[in-house]
Amino acid sequence: MVQKVLEVNELKVGIKDEGKKTNIVNGVSFDLYKGETLGIVGESGCGKSMTSLSLMGLLPPGVEYLGGDVRIDHLHFKDFRKKDWRKIRGKRIAMIFQEPMSSLNPVHTIGNQIMEMVLNHEPMKKKEAKARALEMLQLVGIPRPDQVLDEYPYQLSGGMRQRVMIAIALSCNPEILIADEPTTALDVTIQAQILELMKNLQDQMNMSIILITHDLGVVAEMCDRVIVMYAGEIVEESLVVELFDNPKHPYTKGLLASLPDISEQKEYLSSIPGVVPVYGNMPIGCRFAERCPQAHDRCKETPPLVVKESGSRVKCWLYEREEAEVIM
Amino acid sequence: MTSVGLEKAVPVNPPRRPHLKKLWRFIKKNPVGFIGLILVALSVSCALFAPFITPFDPSKASLSSRLAPPSWADPKGESAFLLGADQVGRDLLSRIIYGARISLMVGIFGVLIAMVIGTVLGLISGYFGKWLDDIIMRVADIQLAFPFILFAIVIMSVLGTGIWKIIIILGLTYWVGFARLIRGQVISLKEQEYIQAAKAIGGTNFNIIRKHILPNVLSSILVLGTMYIAEFILLEASLTFLGLGVDPTIPSWGGMLADSRNYITSAWWTAVFPGVAIMITVLGFNLLGDWLRDKLDPNMKV
Amino acid sequence: MIAYVIRRLLHTVLVVLGISLIVFFSIRLTGDPVSVMFAAGEPTKEAIAEVRSNLGLDEPLYVQYGIFLKGIFTFDFGKSFRSGMPVMELINERIGATLALALGGMAVAILIAFPVGILSAVKRDTAVDFFGRIFSLLGISFPNFWLGIMLILVFSVTLQWLPVSGFEGFKHLILPSITLGLILSGILARLVRSSMLEVMNQQYVSTAKSKGISEWKVIIKHAFRNALLPTVTFIGLQFGSLLGGTVIVEQIFSWPGVGRLIIDAINQRDYPVIQGGVIYLAIIMVLVNLIVDLSYTLIDPRVKVGGSKS
Amino acid sequence: ACSGGGEESSTNEKSDSRENPAKDRGNEIIIGVSGEPQNWDPIDTFLLDWSTIATSVFEGLVDRNLNLEIQPGLAESWEYLDDQTLQFKLRQGVQFHNGEPFNADAVKFTFDRLLGEEGQKGPQYSNYTSIDSVEVVDEYTATFHLNSPDPVLLTKLAGYGAVIVPPKYVQEHDDEFFNNNPVGTGPFKMTGYKRDQEIVLEKNPDYWKEGLPKLDKVTFKVIPEASTRLAELQTGNIDVMKRVEVAQAETVKNTSYLELIDVGTPTVYSLRFDPGQKLMDNKLVRQAINYAVDKQSIIDEILSGYGKQISTYQSELSFGNNPDLEPYPYDPEKAKELLAEAGVAEGTVLDVYIPGNDGNFKEITQAVAFYLEEVGLKMNINSVDNTTLISELIPNGKAGHMYRQGWGGWTLDFDNTAYLMYHEGEQWNPSFKDEKVEELLAAQRATVDQEERKKIFMELTELLYDLAPELNLYQAVDLYAANSRLENFQPPHDDRMRLEEVSVK
């Protein structure tokens, strides 16, 4: 079996307001294997970013861990202390963010920002670090890298900045790269460049990628396995081809159907009625039930996450009977 | 940013709580704002209810009780005044209570004048830009570079003296702060799509400013206003210190403080209690302003 | 860049012209210097008229203004009615004291405000934040003369740690600087706090944290550096007006600064000194602002000359 | 000296008995003053601040001693050759600080300068216009030729403008240099001057008075704020504090190593009426106000007794003061009667203008307001910028019904005050007019016979007493505080500090 590099168990993240807890990520469990690309898709606000940030201990102020545990290699994070995170950040897990425009510090040079990462984790002289930075810039295909080293982020285009972010993230050879919507802010032609680059680098470095996106097209291009999230929960997990060919959860189905297809022509797109429920006012039971065309009485109870023989999982009462094993 | 907005989409219906509990929640969440509120409320109620709560007539001078110490600190036990008496034998407590009127008046009306002038000019400058902006900003520069005290003397010799003149002086000096703040905000607001949209649906400039721009700069105007109120109260004191204050019979904190500066060692109460009154109010308004800013607009720059 | 500087200097000229007009005509509304000179003695009407004409005050206003204007461009503001000294020399004599006080006040303000502001922002909504903010506001809650006198009473008279007043050595600078600095620090700390809060929410702070570097390094190197920009603007503006004189602090501490020179001149209606002083200060203020704007380019590489972000 | 009041504080125990912090300073003293003139040229100034310091540097032909008596200065003697000719015999062997000899040429030069182009730029010139020319008779004899008889000339020659300056020095250097580096014949020479900070005087070893001065060095520190000045005194950084505020008197008295010294001054304070205003043109109203106010209480309470009642607008030090006139007694009933007689309605409002920077007077005005309220008059107090008040409001009759005016009468002769205050058309007299007063004013100027003049002044003061052109409040008492290490320090009545006799323990 392939090596497991990350194990997330019943992760709960939320806000505490005068003792009242609101879960933003509500018991998410998944594994990540060496060398694979795991996609996480879902609508805006469903908790994708919070999930990924919680894997790095970067939750924004006010948002806290409320339960669960994370295993990275043999490190076990249970009480999520600040110090522990610092050991893995950058070295084991690296991250790139959605906004290439604002993820680089505007007042430091590109070179310094890469070197900072290197120097922090490896006992190196400044000169060596600089050489490494240059190397990284070359690796991510930045033209005239020696000049770019001394330039500031504002002097680069969005695509180039995202490459720099990738360079920073990869400069210490992390085992896991979390990419939170790395191309959403970019143009299609640039997106194509970046995705291509990430694929190539993954092959070279044999790392695992968690790719967060809301673009099913990107998932189709990039991922091996996909997790679909809805309102803070995983509703479906399966291999990518399986997901597109044979989606199981009604939400996944609706999502795929509402996508305009460049190769097909429909007069109307099918759409999922209603809106995503809000935290603090979550429906009891299945969170998708209000919008689900196949909802029935049982949906008033929280459905189990059913693991199917193909290895895929789905959280819906419709699949209860086929269950092989019920977790939870 | 999208998700944050969405979060508010459905109104949450909290179970009806008793008011006290709500208050407690507010206090726990905003201790700073609460303290500010209490302090401001204290001085505002002094100002409003002065005639009902003062133990003595604040302008009733009596040379025999000149500089009588606070009753609790009087070794002879003769003093009838809780906080002592001032240089002409008036009850300090009563004067401090009445002083709230003048100090708040200076603060509030001064700020109103500055606010109105600054807002109008700032809106014009920011919205129309070009030469209007240039002119208004140069005038602002000139105003800034012109020494405040000279300005005060000039205004006073042209208009005469009195509390309203001080208010006018403060208003005419401090409009610049409002104008600059608002100009900056308008310039960035102008780029907002809803302003473009307002144009696209045929709005006239006046309507766009009135309906779309003004309401959106209001919160920062308010915040700056509270801070200026605090500053104006202190400025009134400084003006009195420099001999440009109000009629000394009118009880104003600044005046009391400035006039008692030589008594700090011999009759400390004349200098300390008005100082405390100023501190409480100024601190109150500053805390209130701080809280308002955090509440209304976390990105506001001073 | 050069064009920008020249443009700003031209603005300065406009501002200076505006101020010259206002100063010139407005002080003439407020009383007559010769009457002031004759506050004692034998001020017969003839004597007053004589002195007026000797001082050139009986010329038509436009002629006087013309002379003044010409003076501005040759940096010759005439001679003080009171001391007979060239105005420029009077100002130059004092600019050192003024500068020392302004720098001292700024230094105190920064020393207090930066740590308090940063801590307040980092520990937002905790007790540290609460007390930090109250503390920084205390400084602006007292009139400056009151604060100054109190400081003297406590530190000089009672404790005898520091000299009372005067402009002699470093020790003399401490109390006035604290008086000024406390007042400034309140506003500055508040500004630092709010810009820190803003910056701490930026993505690049998360990026920095994701590199695994220590929290304080993130705060200082990444967050604070970016929060500096609005702070520098404020410091610049304040510095400009500090040079313009903090009359009251100067008076309390017998500090021979420009502010006192001008207020004395105002009290004496010493026209040349008022006019010259105000213009001089206006120029300094505009120049300081220009320098502040130019310094943005050092702090924030995004800023092109002209103060706008690219 | 004749102190103006000041009840001796009954207790001699001092609550603050710290050790004298200034005890080791040596044979020099430091004096804290509130201001300095910025210009040491005697003809350019009228400031008391000038005289406080420059009296030690410059000397005139005649001099006033600490008791204000006229005595020989640089002139050993003088005599009136006729009403318009005055001859001086000069002291011999006197040198200016720069070594220049003092002689009749210097006298002539001084007055030519004062009356010439240079002098006409300053305010002193107008005091001496009765001098037509100065004639050098021989090296040590100078004769003054006058245009008209001037009864107060000798007094004036003891004034600032008439101090003798060194001719060569002044001619060799430009005006600006002399402004900053004064040279005279006085007991001290100025060796250091930092504008608005400090003035250093050092002993003039060649001073003509044997054995004087006793001090080696005197430093004046400029400390405008009274609280700061007191703090400097308490901490021993200065030995003498000029202008102690009444409010501070207690603190000084309570400090073991400090002494409070009070001295009566020629300066008088009043709230002057503007008879150009309705109401104030009525003598009854003016008198009523004088009756209505309890001046003694004000002096006792607000000034802690450091002040003295006056009957007319002059001090007891002034030539022309009428000792027989009793100040208006405090009689509110009488005041009410008079007001009723004048038909003044209850609650009539009077506009009062006072300078905002005089804390004491603010309190006094409020007390006055309190007394007037008792008789049915209301006061609307306008506290304004002092300079605006004196240079704009008062001369133009825009200072309301009453305004504060303080007047020193520097010649110590009622002529100066009375002429400027009551002669029609003067700068300080916007509207007072009385035929009889004009007559008497002219008459006293026409003679140099002091007895004659005195008689005229007695008549004039009686007349003015009745006309009551002002609410006369008090003659000021100056408070000085000195470190107890000083010996022989006697504060001047007129701000002109005499330091040659001062020494330290």
Add this chain to the structure above:
Amino acid sequence: MTEQQNVLLKVENLQKHFPVKGGIFGNKTINQVKAVEGVSFEVKQGETFGIVGESGCGKSTTGRTILRLLEPTSGNIYFQGVNIAEVNKTEMRKLRKDIQIVFQDPFSSLNPRMRVKDIIEEPLINFDVKDRSEREKRVHEIAEQVGLTVDQLSRFPHEFSGGQRQRIGLARALITKPKLIIADEPVSALDVSIQSQVLNLMKDLQKEFGLTYIFISHDLSVVKHLCDRIGVMYLGKMVEVAEKNQMYDEPLHPYSKALLSAHPSSHPLKKKNRIILKGDVPSPSNPPSGCTFHPRCSSCMDICKTEAPSLQTVRDQHDVSCHLYTEVNKDQEYLYE
């Protein structure tokens, strides 16, 4: 769509340059951002004209210039025969009744401090519908049509989701019964599940009101879904205009080809051969010489570096601006594949 359809809007050689000010007085234009550099196209009554292109290529500027929210630098814009570019401000204000715009960002395009009903009502006030009840009636009508309920009308924008906000924006645009709506990326900020709701709504409304749309987007699949004809913009220029299917099946311009191929596939197994373009979009203030696309173009010829091609009809209803299709090269059939 048939030939006889009336042309509703005709844009001729539209240019919009943003001056970059400089000089001593700040009034000298030292440089220009050529955001729109000679764009021409026609929009017919009732059709949906799509404009696609990368960020910064001038799509929004084109849209806003048509509404005169930005003053055009030069060129003509005929709307129903009236040249919008030349009318004065008051007339323009009236014309805005007929041309409306829907913005990309549903969050910043609604005034956060106004109630929804006031937002929707505002155009009526601007266009002098004096009667209050009349206005209210129309607000209710239009709200219903875009799928908002009456009780939602008294809420504030922040209480709505993105999709709902876009509905509010549409309602505001529609209430004056305009003929033309410029939709500037109306769905790019929305989630897919919401996006489809809005797209469907737009289609419905078009049918109901006989609307004409100019639909600006960078999402090729959305454009394909909604539009009848499509223009591809690159660096301020229209490089290709064609009927939808032609554009998607046989794009002519090398840039269009790259753009289409870069679009992510809709199925993991349908991965296609990508043309990955080199480099970034050049800056419009300093565009490359000749054909502005030449530095990134794989079929770049010598002429492309010096001479700018013009938009020419090379096929029925298919215009392209590329030297590959000028006379010289026209016979090279292979280009058409």
